Amino acid sequence: SYYAGAANGPKVHDYLQEMHEQVLSHYNIMTVGETPHTTAQQAQLYTAADRHELDMVFHFDHMHLDYGQYGKFSTNRFKLVDLKEVLARWENTLAQVDGWNSLYWSNHDQPRPVTRFGDEGQYRIRSAKMLGTVLHMLQGTPYIFEGEELGLKNVHFDQLSDYNDLETKNIFKELTQQHHESPEAA
Structure with missing residues (x-):
């Protein structure tokens, strides 16, 4: 899908390939791009090594599993089967072209993973360990957002x-x- 002004524009692949040829190919660097509103199949184009665009992408499919009427402020809970499907689809689809995924549970716009995907009560520590294990066992590069390594949960103010x-x-x-x-x- 094309998201005006942000993702999958008609010339985006031309621009990324030109940027790689003119600038990035001269350095030993890694590139990663945020790809909202992008399917795993579309991400193959961004990450296939022979296309020389990006080394990996941040997709957002798992970030929207619990969105409801109020977006991320909804009180919906994600369904584990949906999370597993999203993670497997992205891993398997990118692997078809030797593409690479960015693995993450949260960012500056999202709740902490223990609060969102785990249990911040009795099973907080187990939840944090489980989430860390899942992230590190998938194919891709794990990104750890500040506090995840400690199993921090959201702060609830009065x-x-x-x-x-x-x-x-x-x-x-x-x-x-x-x-x-x-x-x-x-």
Whole structure:
């Protein structure tokens, strides 16, 4: 699919190949690109070694498994079978062209993996170990976002003013307005 202004534009592969030829091929470096709105089949084009575009990609399919009406702020839980399907599809599809995947559970826009994919209560430590093991046993390069190596969970504040996150404050304001509640009553 083509996502205007961001992904899979009509000339993106020409541009990446030109960038590789003119700039990147002169250095011993690794390239990685974010590829939202990109299927595993489309990612083959970005990562196939003989195409000289990117060494690996960050896809977002597993990041949207629990999205609902309010996007990442929804309270939906992911289904394990869906997560397994996404991880297997990307690994198998990229392997067909010797493509390489970026493996990650979270980033600066997402909840911590123990909170999102594990259990932050009684099984926090086991959840963190399991998530780390899964990430490191898949084919690709694991990326560890700050705090994952410690099994950190999301912080839950009692007051909105304690959050130093504009996105959280904006969704709170939007939802209280939609439901005709005052922020103080919410």
